[in-house]
Amino acid sequence: MLQGSSVFGYERPLLIRVSFSTCVLATVCLPLLGLITCVLISSTFHFEDSTGTHCQVPNYLPSISASISLSPECHIWRFCIGLHSAPRFLLAFTYFKFYRTRFASKFPESSLCSLTCLNLTFSILENLSLLLLTYVSSSETFFVHKEGFLLFIVSSIIHMMITCRLWKAIKKYSLNPEDAKSHHWKVRFLFFNVSCCAFAGFFYWKHNMYCESGSYTFFALFEYLVVFSNMAFHLTAVWDFKTREVMVISSSEDKDF
Numbered sequence: 001m002l003q004g005s006s007v008f009g010y011e012r013p014l015l016i017r018v019s020f021s022t023c024v025l026a027t028v029c030l031p032l033l034g035l036i037t038c039v040l041i042s043s044t045f046h047f048e049d050s051t052g053t054h055c056q057v058p059n060y061l062p063s064i065s066a067s068i069s070l071s072p073e074c075h076i077w078r079f080c081i082g083l084h085s086a087p088r089f090l091l092a093f094t095y096f097k098f099y100r101t102r103f104a105s106k107f108p109e110s111s112l113c114s115l116t117c118l119n120l121t122f123s124i125l126e127n128l129s130l131l132l133l134t135y136v137s138s139s140e141t142f143f144v145h146k147e148g149f150l151l152f153i154v155s156s157i158i159h160m161m162i163t164c165r166l167w168k169a170i171k172k173y174s175l176n177p178e179d180a181k182s183h184h185w186k187v188r189f190l191f192f193n194v195s196c197c198a199f200a201g202f203f204y205w206k207h208n209m210y211c212e213s214g215s216y217t218f219f220a221l222f223e224y225l226v227v228f229s230n231m232a233f234h235l236t237a238v239w240d241f242k243t244r245e246v247m248v249i250s251s252s253e254d255k256d257f
Helices: 020-045 047-051 074-104 108-133 144-174 177-210 215-236
Strands: 002-006 009-018 245-249
Touching: 009 020, 020 047, 020 074, 020 215, 020 245, 074 108, 074 144, 108 144, 144 177, 144 215, 177 215
Parallel strands: none
Antiparallel strands: 002 009, 009 245
16 A cells, blocks of 8 residues: 655655665575575485586585576576565665765765775676676586676675775764674674685685595585675675665656556
């Protein structure tokens, strides 16, 4: 049911009104539930195909790339990421506007305004690379999928590093305990993510160089942790925009929707 809402001094019909925290939670849950579903289906029904390696050594966990390249897993994953991508772009621009407002009025932190543009750029790159590796599976074009995955890892780490730097400045001036808690967990998720990336890279290299039994299993395990820590990092937006709401309104009162 439509409700009246005063926006910028005008009464306009309100179509949708939801807390930003709910929006963030739903955005993170889409890839989380999608990934868990794909891994479970692959492990249960396509275990041999999803855990097979090029050198035929034993492997006990399907990698993410293998899990999302089979059917129906690939369709589930693409559906979840497709729905997830639009709110992610909204969140990126919301953060950009939030940072510009906070740092424009503070000196010497006004110099950090330039970092907000980089933060937005790498946030968009992270989302675009996720879409690339999602819709181009490893079984279709391995090189494109691999490059998309590497771009996702690099852009996400740089984005998290810049975000932590910006929140360090925000925490310095803020009296809100939520801001300090947000910075606290952002830093910890960043370090955990980077550590897991290093371990995943090591075991991937070890598997390709020596084809040791279990190396690819450990690679898959740390790959899961990389993605989960990335999701947890983005979930801290719940604290950053706890009092904000997302509203969809009509452009004029005389239009029907």
